[in-house]
Amino acid sequence: MRELLSLRRLRLIPALLACLLMASTLASAQSVPVPQPQVMIPSPPQLAAKSWFLMDADSGRVLVENNADERLPPASLTKLMTAYLVERELDRGNITMNDMVRVSENAWRTGGSKMFIEVDTQVSIRDLLYGIIIASGNDASVAVAEHLAGGEVPFADLMNQHATRLGLHNTSFANATGLPHPEQYSSARDMALLSQYIINDYPEHYAIYAEKYFTFNDIRQPNRNRLLWRDPTVDGLKTGWTTEAGYGLVASAKRDGMRLISVVMGTSSEESRAQETQKLLSYGFRYFETVKLYDADSVLNTPRVWGGESNQLPVGVDRDVMMTVPRARNEELAARLDIQGDLAAPIEAGQRVGTLEVRLGEEVVGEQALVALESVEEGGFVKKLVDQVRRFFSNLVGGWFG
Numbered sequence: 001m002r003e004l005l006s007l008r009r010l011r012l013i014p015a016l017l018a019c020l021l022m023a024s025t026l027a028s029a030q031s032v033p034v035p036q037p038q039v040m041i042p043s044p045p046q047l048a049a050k051s052w053f054l055m056d057a058d059s060g061r062v063l064v065e066n067n068a069d070e071r072l073p074p075a076s077l078t079k080l081m082t083a084y085l086v087e088r089e090l091d092r093g094n095i096t097m098n099d100m101v102r103v104s105e106n107a108w109r110t111g112g113s114k115m116f117i118e119v120d121t122q123v124s125i126r127d128l129l130y131g132i133i134i135a136s137g138n139d140a141s142v143a144v145a146e147h148l149a150g151g152e153v154p155f156a157d158l159m160n161q162h163a164t165r166l167g168l169h170n171t172s173f174a175n176a177t178g179l180p181h182p183e184q185y186s187s188a189r190d191m192a193l194l195s196q197y198i199i200n201d202y203p204e205h206y207a208i209y210a211e212k213y214f215t216f217n218d219i220r221q222p223n224r225n226r227l228l229w230r231d232p233t234v235d236g237l238k239t240g241w242t243t244e245a246g247y248g249l250v251a252s253a254k255r256d257g258m259r260l261i262s263v264v265m266g267t268s269s270e271e272s273r274a275q276e277t278q279k280l281l282s283y284g285f286r287y288f289e290t291v292k293l294y295d296a297d298s299v300l301n302t303p304r305v306w307g308g309e310s311n312q313l314p315v316g317v318d319r320d321v322m323m324t325v326p327r328a329r330n331e332e333l334a335a336r337l338d339i340q341g342d343l344a345a346p347i348e349a350g351q352r353v354g355t356l357e358v359r360l361g362e363e364v365v366g367e368q369a370l371v372a373l374e375s376v377e378e379g380g381f382v383k384k385l386v387d388q389v390r391r392f393f394s395n396l397v398g399g400w401f402g
Contacts (some may be wrong), residue, residue, distance in 0.1 A: 004145040041287045047276040050246065050266025053188035054280045056290050057252065057259040058197050059366065061324035063284050065189065070168050072265050074186040075114065075240030075250050076136045078178030080194050081159050083132050086125065086144055088162075095148075097126040107142040112179055115140045117219045119192055127216055129205075129277040129349050133326030134214035135221040136239065145176040153177055163190070166197055176342050180244050188263040191250050193373075195237050199252060209236030211250075220244065226274040227251055231281070237261075239273070248275040260291040293358065294321040297373060300356070301337055308376040313354055315339060316373045321357055323366050334359050339370060349375045371377045 008324035044054075044305050046062040050156040052379040062068075089095045100122040110118040113119035115131030117123050122250035125147075131140035149306035152175050159173040174181040199206055212223050227234040233253040240248040253260055262280040267273040294300065296319045315337075323333060339354035347353070 001288040008206060011084060014323065022203065037079075042268050045279040045283055047264060047275050048267060049264045049270055051188040051263075052265070052276070052280060054198070054320070055192050055261050055326040056284075057199055057261050057289070058320075059290055059322040060196070061263055061365070063260075063288055063324070064280060069183040069187050071187055072311050073184060073242060073244040074171075074265070075156040075179055075245040075248060076178040077186065077240040077250055077265075078173060078176070078184065079132050079136060080139055080191065080198065080238050080250065082141050082144065082176045083129060084194065084198050084202075085127050085148065085155075085158060085162065086132070087198070087205045089148060090125070091202055095125055097124065097129075099125045101125060101128060101143055101147045102148055103139075103143055106284075107139050107146060110138045110142045110177065110179075112177065114138060115166055115214070115221070116219050117143060118217070119191075128210060130211070130214050131216060133208050133238070134211050134223050136224065138179065141176040148396040153327065166193060166384070168193060172355060178240060178242070184317035188265050191259055191263045191265075192261045195252060195263075196252050198237065199259070199261070206236065209238070210234075218264040224253065224270065225249065226270065227253075227277060230274070230279065230391040234281070239270075241270075249277050251277045251281065253285075255285050258288075260284045274399045276295065287327060288324055289327050289330065290322055290324045291333070292320055292322055293333065293335065294356075296320050299373060300370070301339060303339050303343055304375050305347065306342065306390075307379055308347070309379045310374075310376050313347060313353070313376055314373040315370050317348065317368055318371050319358060319368075319395065321356065321358070321366070321368055323360075325360055325365065329334050329360065330342060332360055333365075337370060345378045347372050347376045360380045 038103055050072060051070050053068045054064040055062050103119055103121050103123055105119050108117065115135040115137030128144050131137040134274060142152055145152045147157055149155035155163045155176050156173045159213045163171045170187040171190045172183050172185055174183040183301045210228060211230050214221055224239040231253060234251055235249045235253045236252045247269055248265040252264050256324045258282055262277050264276045266271055287401045294317055297316055299316050301315045303315060305311060336357045337354060341342045343353060349372055351372045352369045353372055356370050357364060358366040
């Protein structure tokens, strides 16, 4: 009987072990952390406009776009390029804010919106620039075109040359004002890119775009950008309207260090362009954030250089690396350095030597050139000879002789 009991007990052992194994499996399964859902971002807003575009001014990441490359009449959004060329000439020292411009009869007679300059008077570049940006003066735009290029036609040619230089592929200018013309067109994307250059290239002049009023010749005119009154974070840029174009607005706002640029073209009213723009900006700021990964000129690596006075080359980026990502996902960013192999002197400072690739999970969200942060001159005869031998054996055995 005892023997029978012991056999039964022995038979129970595998069953007990199986139960323990099952319990252990359940316990381990329960201990595995439950994957957290990714940040949920709703679909972008649909706007009552012909085209629209939203981007981050620092990283350049496009957040929303719809018909962004459609060629549309820009109306007074044209004056962004007119103002940009004035700012460029100021920055290069070719003109000053105090330079005086004679007002021609042609400029004085230009129709549409005006800053009310008078024929044969002298007006400063400062007043004309304010008149272009705030009062949207067609007369001021023609006056600076004549002053800088000798006429509106050659000035339009300059505008087109710079549009090509800046990569505005769906833009053509025939005048400095935006008055209707068959060869005058642009796109929401191009207007955003132009605004990015205005903001980043000439920040000392950008404050003008936030001014709410401009007074000239005892006439006080308001900025037509209604968002300057409604949203304290909005500080630019330009409105436009013609019967053909409808109502357009290029706006920019900065919150918590993040700057967005929005463009709406072809809305039905002044109120509509303001409301539709506010939808874009609210969406961008609510669901995205921009983070700085690396500072300009910071050393990210020091690869081996052959045949140089120095054996190592400081490598980095020549401008800040900014990335725009969905909120709460910035910790998922990962950077990868792809540096050219077998770097050999001489190498000039600023020379491209590789690529910085930034990923968000499996998605590549940005690339930037890696450059030499210092120059490395060629070494002497003996140094180059020794490095040549080391380089040969290093390539042969996989870097042991570096």
